[in-house]
Amino acid sequence: MAEKREYRMEELARLAGITVRTLRFYRERKLLPPPRREGRIAWYDDHHxxxxxxxxxxxxxxxxLSGIAELAEAFDHGRDVADLLGVGTPTEEEPVRLTPEELAARFEGEATPENLAAALELGYLATDGDEIVHISRRLLDVSSALVREGIPLSAVLRAGARVREHxxxxxxxxxxxxxxxxxxxxxxRLRPLAKSVVEAELSLALDRRLRDHGRG
Known part of the structure; x- marks a missing residue:
């Protein structure tokens, strides 16, 4: 396991490519979690x-910065990976680990702080150290495909919330x-039977809606 590194304020600012004044400003805006205190010295780590x-x-x-602050608050108070997936809970869905940059690339132009906060609230995303974890590779792939088709991510997330209820x-x-x-x-053993019923009924419902749309 890699040794945990800690940095004083000046070194952290240098590594992040910002000034100490900017770092202090971010801390005052609560964009960063509090550092570890050792007397009068503040220690920051790789998460910062x-x-x-x-x-x-x-x-x-x-x-x-206001939108980023909302996102930071959502991450700091959101569920961690154990809460999201359930320790020891069997699932057919494969979680996906991504860096923030990889997630942004998946949804180019749509990975706004507001949308990421909504995904955290919905339970699609959680954090694990420096990584973001999506609860399901299938949901991630479908969501990004819908966005590529021109559907806004905010609309996809609203639809996801309604689908979750049903x-x-x-x-x-x-x-x-x-x-x-x-x-x-x-x-x-009975789980695949339940899934087959739902998939068949959804397929028939889509046939009906598409048929009605064609008549309209």
Missing amino acids: LARLRTISALLERGHT ADALAELFAGLIRTHAPGQDPA
């Missing part, structure tokens, strides 16, 4: 350095069926 580099990248893309209701429906009528069965 990564945060400063992310701030610089967002500023270069034209984002405001998906939770469907999952509770099938869980209730299993509890009531097949209490001795392994739920994992």
Whole structure:
């Protein structure tokens, strides 16, 4: 395991390519988590350095300090990876680890502080040290594909929140069926059957909507 490095204010500012005055300003605006104190000396670590580099990248893309401050607060108070995924919880979804720069590249022009804060609130994203973790590679791929088709990421996230509500209701429906009528069965064995029903019904519903749209 790499040894944890710590920096005094002057060294951190130099590594981040900013002035000490700018670093103090960011700290006053609460864009950085508090440093470790040892007497009168403030010690910063690699997490602070990564945060400063992310701030610089967002500023270069034209984002405001107010928007970046909202994003910083969302990250600092958001769920960590264990809360997001559930320790030991089985899942068919593959989490994806990304740097802030890689995530921004996935959603060029759409990875605004507001959208990232919404994704954190929805539970799509969490942080693990200097990395961002997306809960599902499939959801990440679909979201970025929809954005490439011209759909704003904010609209994709709003749709995701509504889909989440319906998906939770469907999952509770099938869980209730299993509890009531097949209490001795392994739920994992019946899971593919529930997914097949939902996929078939969604496919039929899309056929109906597209047919109606064509008539209109």
